[in-house]
Amino acid sequence: MAIITMREAISQALWEEMERDPKVFIIGEEVGVWGGTYAVTKGFLDHCGPERIRDAPIAEAAIIGAAIGSALNGMRPVAELMTINFAFVAMDHIVNETAKLHYMFNGQFRLPLVIRAPGGGGRQLAATHSQTPDAIFAHFPGLKVVAPGTPEDAKGLLKSAIRSEDPVLYIENATVYQQRGEVPDGEFTIPIGKSKVQREGKDVTLVTYSKMVSYSMQAAALLEKEGIDVEIVDLRTLRPLDMEPVIESFKKTNRAVIAEEGWKSFGVGAEIAARIYEEAFDYLDAPIKRVAQKEVPLPYNRRLEQLALPQVEDIVNAVKEVLK
Amino acid sequence: MEKSEHLELYRQMVLIRRLEETAAELYQKGEIGGFLHLYIGQEAVSTGIIAARQPQDHVITAYRDHGVAINVGIPSKVVMAELLGKATGCSGGKGGSMHMADVKKHFWGGHAIVGAHMPIATGLALADHMEKRNAVTICMFGEGATNIGFFHEAVNMSKTWGLPVLWVCENNRYGMGTSPERASAVSEIIQKACGYGMRAYDVDGMDVIAVKNMVSERLEDIRAGNGPQFLEVCTYRFRGHSMGDPERYRTKEEVQKFIEKGPIDNYRKFLLAEHISDEAGLVEIEKQAADEIVAGVKFAHESPEPEDEALFENIYVEDVERG
Numbered sequence: 001m002a003i004i005t006m007r008e009a010i011s012q013a014l015w016e017e018m019e020r021d022p023k024v025f026i027i028g029e030e031v032g033v034w035g036g037t038y039a040v041t042k043g044f045l046d047h048c049g050p051e052r053i054r055d056a057p058i059a060e061a062a063i064i065g066a067a068i069g070s071a072l073n074g075m076r077p078v079a080e081l082m083t084i085n086f087a088f089v090a091m092d093h094i095v096n097e098t099a100k101l102h103y104m105f106n107g108q109f110r111l112p113l114v115i116r117a118p119g120g121g122g123r124q125l126a127a128t129h130s131q132t133p134d135a136i137f138a139h140f141p142g143l144k145v146v147a148p149g150t151p152e153d154a155k156g157l158l159k160s161a162i163r164s165e166d167p168v169l170y171i172e173n174a175t176v177y178q179q180r181g182e183v184p185d186g187e188f189t190i191p192i193g194k195s196k197v198q199r200e201g202k203d204v205t206l207v208t209y210s211k212m213v214s215y216s217m218q219a220a221a222l223l224e225k226e227g228i229d230v231e232i233v234d235l236r237t238l239r240p241l242d243m244e245p246v247i248e249s250f251k252k253t254n255r256a257v258i259a260e261e262g263w264k265s266f267g268v269g270a271e272i273a274a275r276i277y278e279e280a281f282d283y284l285d286a287p288i289k290r291v292a293q294k295e296v297p298l299p300y301n302r303r304l305e306q307l308a309l310p311q312v313e314d315i316v317n318a319v320k321e322v323l324k
Numbered sequence: 325m326e327k328s329e330h331l332e333l334y335r336q337m338v339l340i341r342r343l344e345e346t347a348a349e350l351y352q353k354g355e356i357g358g359f360l361h362l363y364i365g366q367e368a369v370s371t372g373i374i375a376a377r378q379p380q381d382h383v384i385t386a387y388r389d390h391g392v393a394i395n396v397g398i399p400s401k402v403v404m405a406e407l408l409g410k411a412t413g414c415s416g417g418k419g420g421s422m423h424m425a426d427v428k429k430h431f432w433g434g435h436a437i438v439g440a441h442m443p444i445a446t447g448l449a450l451a452d453h454m455e456k457r458n459a460v461t462i463c464m465f466g467e468g469a470t471n472i473g474f475f476h477e478a479v480n481m482s483k484t485w486g487l488p489v490l491w492v493c494e495n496n497r498y499g500m501g502t503s504p505e506r507a508s509a510v511s512e513i514i515q516k517a518c519g520y521g522m523r524a525y526d527v528d529g530m531d532v533i534a535v536k537n538m539v540s541e542r543l544e545d546i547r548a549g550n551g552p553q554f555l556e557v558c559t560y561r562f563r564g565h566s567m568g569d570p571e572r573y574r575t576k577e578e579v580q581k582f583i584e585k586g587p588i589d590n591y592r593k594f595l596l597a598e599h600i601s602d603e604a605g606l607v608e609i610e611k612q613a614a615d616e617i618v619a620g621v622k623f624a625h626e627s628p629e630p631e632d633e634a635l636f637e638n639i640y641v642e643d644v645e646r647g
Contacts, residue, residue, distance in 0.1 A: 051454055057477070059481060061440075061473065061474055062478050062480070062481045063443075064443070065442070065443020065446060065474070066444075066447035066481060068443070069432075069445060069448040069451065070447040070454070071447070072432060073447070073448045073452065075450075075451045075455075077447075092437055093440065096440060097437075097444065101433075102641065103638050103639050104419050104423050105418075105425045105433060106415045107641075108415070109425070109433075141639050165641035
C-alpha cells in the first residue's frame with residue numbers, strides 16, 4: 001500500500017492506461033503545455049506527445065463532440081472539461097449524443113469515451129464555477145456517472161472507466177485533489193456500479209459519495225466519541241446505482257442520513273431516500289434526513305460560501321436527529 | 325464515366341424519389357410517426373457525393389437522411405421498415421426517420437439536433453488522422469446549421485488540426501421556413517468557410533454529375549493532406565420542411581421554377597440526349613424502382629414489431645441492471 005493524493009491517483013490511472021493502450025488519448029483545454037488546469041496531466045505531453053495529449057480550443061461542444069466521433073471510429077478518448085460547470089456548454093453532446101447514440105442506433109454505435117469533470121464549491125469562484133450538478137447527469141439513461149471519494153476508488157474507477165465500452169462521466173471534486181489515502185500497489189481496477197461500505201457501524205446508515213465521503217468519515221469519528229456507531233455507504237457510481245449495500249445496511253440500522261454536496265431539491269439524496277422508502281419501508285424507524293447545499297447560487301464571500309455548503313457539523317447533527 | 329455507372333446513379337435517384345413519395349403516403353395514413361423530412365428535389369446531392377467517395381470514407385448527415393441511407397446501400401426495404409418502426413429497420417425501430425445509420429458502410433447517421441453531428445464529424449476525422457488512415461469524413465448539413473455554434477467550433481477545430489473533413493453545406497434555401505437572408509449575417513454561405521481559412525467551393529446540386537466530379541476532386545485534395553475543405557451544394561427541396569409545413573415562406577411559382585430544373589428530370593434528359601440510354605431502358609429502371617418500393621412496403625408491413633425486451637436492450641454495451 002502506498003499513500004498518495006487524489007490528484008496522483010487520477011494522474012497514475014491516466015498514465016497507466018495510456019501506457020497500456022495506444023488508442024487512449026487525452027483531449028481538453030490546457031491538458032498539454034500547461035500540464036492540466038489542476039496539474040493532473042503534468043509531464044504527460046513530454047512523454048506522450050501532442051497527438052495524444054491534445055490541447056483543444058476553448059470549445060467544449062467540439063471537445064466532447066470530437067471525443068464522441070473519435071470513439072465511434074476506434075479511439076478511446078479521455079475528454080477533460082476544465083470544470084463540470086463548462087459541461088453545460090457541451091450539454092447537447094453529453095445528453096443528446098453521448099447518452100443516446102448506442103441505444104438510438106440499436107447498438108451499432110459504440111462510445112468508449114470518458115469525460116473527466118472536476119466540480120465542487122468552496123474555492124471562492126462564485127456561482128458559475130462552484131457547482132456540484134452531479135444529479136443532473138445521473139438523470140440520463142445511457143450515461144454512466146462515477147464520482148469517487150477516495151484515492152483508491154479514484155484510481156481504480158478511472159481505469160475501469162477508460163476500459164469501459166460505455167461512455168462514462170467521471171466527476172472529480174477540485175477541493176480534494178490534495179486529500180491522501182492508501183492505494184494498493186500494482187495493477188488494480190474497481191468495478192463501475194458498485195457501492196461500498198467504507199466504514200462499518202450499527203446505529204445509522206450514512207449514504208454519501210465524492211467529497212462528502214471524507215466529511216462523513218470525520219463526522220463518524222466525532223460521533224464515535226459520543227458512542228454513536230455510523231455505517232458509511234459510499235455510492236461511488238451514481239448511474240448505474242447500486243442500492244444493495246445501502247438497503248442491506250439500512251435493514252440493519254433502520255435509520256439513514258444522506259450527505260451530498262449538491263443542492264437538496266431533486267438531488268442524489270432525494271433519489272436514495274425514495275428508493276429506501278420503496279424498498280425497505282418496513283424497516284424504517286425514523287424519517288430519513290438529507291444533508292445538502294443550501295438552495296442558493298454559491299456566493300463569492302468566503303463566510304457566506306461556507307454557510308451554504310454542507311459541513312461536517314451538519315452531518316453530525318443530522319445523524320443525531322435520526323437517532324432521537 | 326461508364327454507361328453502367330450513369331444508370332446506377334439514375335437508379336439511386338429514382339429509388340429515393342419513389343421511397344419518399346411512398347413514405348409521404350404512409351405518413352398521411354398514419355403508418356409513419358414522428359417527423360418525416362423528405363429528400364425530394366435534393367436526390368442529386370447525396371447520390372453524387374456517395375458516388376464520389378471511397379469505401380473507407382465516412383459520411384454523417386442531419387435528419388434529412390433517407391437519401392444517404394439509400395446511396396450507401398442500405399436496402400430500401402430496411403429503410404422502409406425503420407420508417408414503420410419495425411424490428412427489421414436499420415436502427416431496430418428505435419431511431420425512426422431521422423436516425424438511419426449503417427456503421428459497416430461508414431454511414432454514421434442521421435442526426436436530429438441541428439449541427440450537433442458536426443463536432444462528431446471532426447472526431448471521426450481525428451481518429452483517422454491519429455491512426456494515419458487514408459479516409460476522409462464527409463459531413464453534410466443544411467445552410468441553417470451554419471448559424472449554430474457547433475458549426476463554428478467543429479470547423480475551427482478541423483482546420484486548426486488539419487483534419488481530413490469535407491464540409492458539405494446542402495443549401496436548400498430554407499432552414500425550416502427561414503432563408504439565409506433572414507438568419508445569416510452573410511447570405512453567401514461559403515464566406516463563412518473563408519473566415520476559417522478553408523478553401524471553399526460551390527456546385528450545382530441539381531446536377532448529379534457535377535456534384536460527383538466536384539466531390540471527387542475535393543476528396544482527392546483532402547486525401548493528399550491539404551486539410552479540410554468546404555463545399556456548398558446549391559439545391560432545393562420540392563416538399564415542405566417536414567410533413568405538415570404550411571409553406572407560407574415561399575410561393576408556388578418559386579417551387580415550380582425549381583421543379584422544372586429538377587435533378588431527376590435533368591439527368592433523364594441528359595441520358596437520352598447523350599444516348600447513354602434509350603427511353604425503354606429508363607422506363608425499365610423506373611419500373612424496377614417502383615416495384616422495389618412496393619416490395620419494401622410489403623416487407624415492412626410483414627416485419628415484426630420490436631419485442632418488449634428491446635426496450636431495455638442497447639442502453640449500454642456492458643451488462644447493467646436497470647436503474
